[in-house]
Amino acid sequence: MTGDQPTELPLAGMRVLEVSSFVAAPLGGMTLAQLGAEVIRVDPLGGAPDHSRWPLAPSGTSLYWAGLNKGKKSITVDLRSAEGQRLVTRLVAESGPDGGIVLTNAVGRRWLEYGELVRHRPDLVHVQVEGHHDGTPAVDYTVNAAVGFPMVTGPEGHADPVNHVLPAWDIACGLYASLGILSADRRRRITGQGQRMSVALYDVALAMAGNLGFLAEAQVNRVVRKRLGNYLYGGFARDFATRDGGRVMVCALTRRHWADLLDATGLAEVVGALERSLGADFSTEDDRFEYREVLAGLLNRWFARHDLAEVRAALAGTSLLWSVYNTFSDLVADDLIASNPMIQVIDQPGVGSHLAPGIPLAFGVGARAPVARAPVLGEHTEEVLAATLGFSDAELAELVERGVVGPAPAERTAV
Amino acid sequence: MTGDQPTELPLAGMRVLEVSSFVAAPLGGMTLAQLGAEVIRVDPLGGAPDHSRWPLAPSGTSLYWAGLNKGKKSITVDLRSAEGQRLVTRLVAESGPDGGIVLTNAVGRRWLEYGELVRHRPDLVHVQVEGHHDGTPAVDYTVNAAVGFPMVTGPEGHADPVNHVLPAWDIACGLYASLGILSADRRRRITGQGQRMSVALYDVALAMAGNLGFLAEAQVNRVVRKRLGNYLYGGFARDFATRDGGRVMVCALTRRHWADLLDATGLAEVVGALERSLGADFSTEDDRFEYREVLAGLLNRWFARHDLAEVRAALAGTSLLWSVYNTFSDLVADDLIASNPMIQVIDQPGVGSHLAPGIPLAFGVGARAPVARAPVLGEHTEEVLAATLGFSDAELAELVERGVVGPAPAERTAV
Numbered sequence: 001m002t003g004d005q006p007t008e009l010p011l012a013g014m015r016v017l018e019v020s021s022f023v024a025a026p027l028g029g030m031t032l033a034q035l036g037a038e039v040i041r042v043d044p045l046g047g048a049p050d051h052s053r054w055p056l057a058p059s060g061t062s063l064y065w066a067g068l069n070k071g072k073k074s075i076t077v078d079l080r081s082a083e084g085q086r087l088v089t090r091l092v093a094e095s096g097p098d099g100g101i102v103l104t105n106a107v108g109r110r111w112l113e114y115g116e117l118v119r120h121r122p123d124l125v126h127v128q129v130e131g132h133h134d135g136t137p138a139v140d141y142t143v144n145a146a147v148g149f150p151m152v153t154g155p156e157g158h159a160d161p162v163n164h165v166l167p168a169w170d171i172a173c174g175l176y177a178s179l180g181i182l183s184a185d186r187r188r189r190i191t192g193q194g195q196r197m198s199v200a201l202y203d204v205a206l207a208m209a210g211n212l213g214f215l216a217e218a219q220v221n222r223v224v225r226k227r228l229g230n231y232l233y234g235g236f237a238r239d240f241a242t243r244d245g246g247r248v249m250v251c252a253l254t255r256r257h258w259a260d261l262l263d264a265t266g267l268a269e270v271v272g273a274l275e276r277s278l279g280a281d282f283s284t285e286d287d288r289f290e291y292r293e294v295l296a297g298l299l300n301r302w303f304a305r306h307d308l309a310e311v312r313a314a315l316a317g318t319s320l321l322w323s324v325y326n327t328f329s330d331l332v333a334d335d336l337i338a339s340n341p342m343i344q345v346i347d348q349p350g351v352g353s354h355l356a357p358g359i360p361l362a363f364g365v366g367a368r369a370p371v372a373r374a375p376v377l378g379e380h381t382e383e384v385l386a387a388t389l390g391f392s393d394a395e396l397a398e399l400v401e402r403g404v405v406g407p408a409p410a411e412r413t414a415v
Numbered sequence: 416m417t418g419d420q421p422t423e424l425p426l427a428g429m430r431v432l433e434v435s436s437f438v439a440a441p442l443g444g445m446t447l448a449q450l451g452a453e454v455i456r457v458d459p460l461g462g463a464p465d466h467s468r469w470p471l472a473p474s475g476t477s478l479y480w481a482g483l484n485k486g487k488k489s490i491t492v493d494l495r496s497a498e499g500q501r502l503v504t505r506l507v508a509e510s511g512p513d514g515g516i517v518l519t520n521a522v523g524r525r526w527l528e529y530g531e532l533v534r535h536r537p538d539l540v541h542v543q544v545e546g547h548h549d550g551t552p553a554v555d556y557t558v559n560a561a562v563g564f565p566m567v568t569g570p571e572g573h574a575d576p577v578n579h580v581l582p583a584w585d586i587a588c589g590l591y592a593s594l595g596i597l598s599a600d601r602r603r604r605i606t607g608q609g610q611r612m613s614v615a616l617y618d619v620a621l622a623m624a625g626n627l628g629f630l631a632e633a634q635v636n637r638v639v640r641k642r643l644g645n646y647l648y649g650g651f652a653r654d655f656a657t658r659d660g661g662r663v664m665v666c667a668l669t670r671r672h673w674a675d676l677l678d679a680t681g682l683a684e685v686v687g688a689l690e691r692s693l694g695a696d697f698s699t700e701d702d703r704f705e706y707r708e709v710l711a712g713l714l715n716r717w718f719a720r721h722d723l724a725e726v727r728a729a730l731a732g733t734s735l736l737w738s739v740y741n742t743f744s745d746l747v748a749d750d751l752i753a754s755n756p757m758i759q760v761i762d763q764p765g766v767g768s769h770l771a772p773g774i775p776l777a778f779g780v781g782a783r784a785p786v787a788r789a790p791v792l793g794e795h796t797e798e799v800l801a802a803t804l805g806f807s808d809a810e811l812a813e814l815v816e817r818g819v820v821g822p823a824p825a826e827r828t829a830v
Binding site for chain 1: 425426427428429438442445446450451464468469470472473477478479481482483485548552553554556557558559560561562563564565566567568569570573575576577578579580581582583586587588590591593594595597598599600601602604605610611612613614615618619621622623624625626627628629630631632633634635636637638639640643644645647648649650652654656662663664666668669700704736737738739740741742743744745746747752755756757758766767769770771772773774775776777778
C-alpha cells in the first residue's frame with residue numbers, strides 16, 4: 001500500500017507500529033498512513049476482536065475493519081508467545097531513525113508498554129490509547145453516557161437518554177492519538193528525545209464537554225440544559241418537513257441568513273409585524289432563539305405547503321445554510337459523492353469494488369493521494385519481517401510452521 | 416499564556432497565526448496551543464461572530480468562546496483595512512523559522528489565502544478550514560443532516576431525523592486541521608518546503624461515514640440501516656432504568672462480559688434454557704444482537720427491581736463495561752471530575768474561577784501542563800506587535816488611535 005503513495009506526502013518515511021482494535025487506535029494509525037507514514041498493524045493470529053465486527057459484506061469480511069485500516073500493512077504474530085513478543089519488539093527497535101513509534105490501545109501487555117520497549121529503543125515515541133486515565137477500560141457508549149450528551153440529545157420532551165450512533169469520542173480520541181505521535185515526533189526530531197503519551201477516551205469526552213462550554217454552564221450558571229430536539233441552542237436552526245415528505249435542516253445564524261430566509265419564504269411582512277408587536281428584534285440570535293417556536297411555527301407552514309423541489313429552488317442562491325437530510329443509501333446513490341475528489345473506487349478483497357474515502361485533508365489544489373485499500377489480515381507478515389529484520393524465506397517458513405507468525409492469507413485459505 | 420507553559424511541551428517554539436471563528440478552526444488552534452505552540456488568534460475589531468455565542472456567563476462573557484480559545488494570544492486588527500491586512504501579513508512573514516503557519520476558516524479574504532501570503536513567506540504552511548471542498552459554506556448542523564447519521568439516531572420507531580447536540584464534525588475537522596499543520600511542519604522541517612492544505616467539514620463527515628462502514632454497507636449490502644434506539648449495532652449493549660429512576664448503559668461486547676452480566680443479574684439459568692430452546696449461541700455477538708430484545712426484556716426486569724446503588728454493587732468488580740448516565744450538572748458536582756488530573760481550576764475574566772479541562776493527551780506519567788485560560792479579546796495586541804514587528808509604544812498608540820488595531824481590553828472598558 002504505502003509503496004503506491006507519492007513520496008511527497010507529508011509523513012513519508014515515518015514508520016509506525018500499531019497494536020490496536022476497534023475504532024480509536026485504528027483510526028489514529030490510519031490517519032498517519034493516509035498522511036504518508038508506513039503503518040504496520042500487528043494482530044494476533046486470527047485477528048483481533050474487531051476483525052469480524054459488523055457490518056459484514058456477504059463474504060463475511062468486515063466492512064468496519066476494512067474501513068478503519070485502509071493503507072496499512074498487516075502482520076499477524078502469536079502475541080502470547082515470548083518469541084512473538086520479541087519479534088514485535090525488534091520491529092520497534094530496528095525500524096530505522098524515523099521508526100521507533102508505537103500506537104496501541106492494548107492493556108495488560110507489559111512487554112508492549114513504554115517502560116519495556118524503551119529499553120530496546122531509547123528514543124521511543126509511544127502513544128497509549130486507554131479508557132480512563134487510570135487505565136481502567138471504557139468504550140464510546142459508556143463514556144458518552146457518563147459525560148452528559150445523551151441527556152440533551154433527542155426529541156423535545158423525550159424522557160430517556162438518547163445515545164449517539166456516531167462513535168464521536170472514538171473518532172476524536174483516535175485523532176488526538178495521531179496528534180500525540182506527530183507532536184512527539186517533532187520534539188524528537190529537534191531534541192533527539194522520545195517520549196510516552198497517553199490519551200483516555202473518557203478524558204477526550206470530558207475535555208470536549210468543557211471546551212464547548214457545557215461544563216462551565218453547569219458550574220457557573222448552574223443551568224441544567226434541556227433537550228431542544230433539532231433546534232440549535234442560542235440561535236435559529238431547525239429541521240422542516242416539506243409537503244412531499246422531504247426534510248431539510250435550515251440554519252439562520254446571521255442577520256443576512258435570517259433576512260434571506262424571510263425573503264425566500266415570503267414571511268418578511270408577517271414576521272416584521274410580529275416583531276414590532278412583541279418588541280423583539282429578530283435580527284439578533286438571542287431573540288430568534290427566544291421566539292424559536294413561534295418563528296418555526298410560521299416557517300413550518302411554508303415548508304408544509306411546498307414540495308422539496310420548490311424548497312430547493314427557493315433556497316438556492318440565498319446565503320442560507322441548509323441541507324436536505326440524506327440516508328446513507330441516498331449518499332451512495334448520489335452523483336455528488338462519486339464526484340467528490342476525496343472519494344475513489346477501491347477494490348477490497350472480500351468486498352469488491354466500491355467507493356471509499358481518503359483523508360479529508362487535501363494537500364494543495366487537486367493533489368489527492370490514491371485511496372489505498374485495507375490489507376488482508378496478515379498480508380504483509382513476510383514482507384515486513386524480511387525487509388525490517390532480514391529474515392530469509394527459510395526462516396520465515398519456519399516461523400510460520402511453528403505458529404510464531406501467521407501464514408500469508410492465500411496459504412490460510414488453502415489450509 | 417504561552418510563556419507560562421514548560422518549554423518541554425512538544426510544540427514549544429512553533430508559532431501559528433489563526434484567523435477563525437466558531438468551533439473547528441478555533442479548536443484546531445487551541446489544540447496546538449495546548450501542545451505548546453504559540454497561537455495568535457487574530458480577530459476583527461470587536462471580535463468575530465463567535466465572541467458572543469451562547470452559553471454566556473452572567474457577565475455576558477461567552478463560555479463557549481472562552482472554552483475554545485484557551486491558551487492562545489488574542490490580537491484585534493481592522494481586517495477590512497489595507498493597513499490591518501499588511502500588519503497581519505507581516506506577522507506571518509516575520510514570525511521566525513518556526514512560524515509562517517496560518518490556520519483559518521475565513522473565506523472571501525483574498526489577502527489571507529495561500530496564494531497571496533506565500534509571496535511574503537515562501538515556506539508558508541497554510542491550512543484552510545472550509546464547508547465544502549469547493550469553498551461553499553456549511554456548518555456542523557447542515558453537514559450532519561447531509562451525511563445520514565440523524566436518520567439512524569434516536570428512539571426506535573421515531574419517524575423524524577434526530578440531530579446530535581455534540582458538534583462532532585466540527586471537533587473532528589478541527590483536529591484534522593491541527594494534524595494538517597503538524598504534518599506539513601514535519602515536511603517543511605525535512606525539505607524546507609511549505610505547503611497549503613485544506614479540510615472541508617462535509618468531507619470529514621463523509622469520510623467518517625465511509626471509514627466506519629456505513630457507506631459500504633449501503634453500497635455493497637444495499638442495506639438501509641434502521642434506528643436501533645440505544646442498542647449497539649451488531650453486539651449487545653443498551654441502557655436500563657433502575658427502580659429508583661437511575662439509568663445505566665451496559666455493554667457486553669465479549670464472551671466474558673456476557674457471562675459476567677448473567678452472573679451479576681442471576682439470569683444464567685434462565686438465559687441458558689432460552690438459548691437451548693432457541694438453538695442460539697449467546698456467547699456470540701451475532702446471536703446476542705439477533706435476540707437483543709428478548710435478552711434486554713429479561714435484563715430490564717432485573718434492573719427495574721433494583722436501586723442504582725444495588726446495581727452499582729452488583730456490577731462493580733465484573734469485567735462489564737457500564738456507566739451511569741450523568742447530566743452536565745452531575746459531572747461538575749462529581750468529585751471524580753475535580754480529581755481528574757486533566758481538570759484544573761482556572762480564573763477566566765468575566766467568568767471567574769471554575770474547573771476547566773486541559774488537552775486529553777497526557778505527556779508521560781503525571782506530567783500535565785497547567786491549563787491556560789482563554790485570553791480576553793485583544794489582550795495581546797500590543798505585546799505581539801511589539802515583540803514580532805518591533806513597534807514602539809508610540810507607534811502602537813498611534814495604530815490604536817487610528818483604529819488599525821484594537822485597544823487593550825482595559826482601555827476599551829474605560830472608554
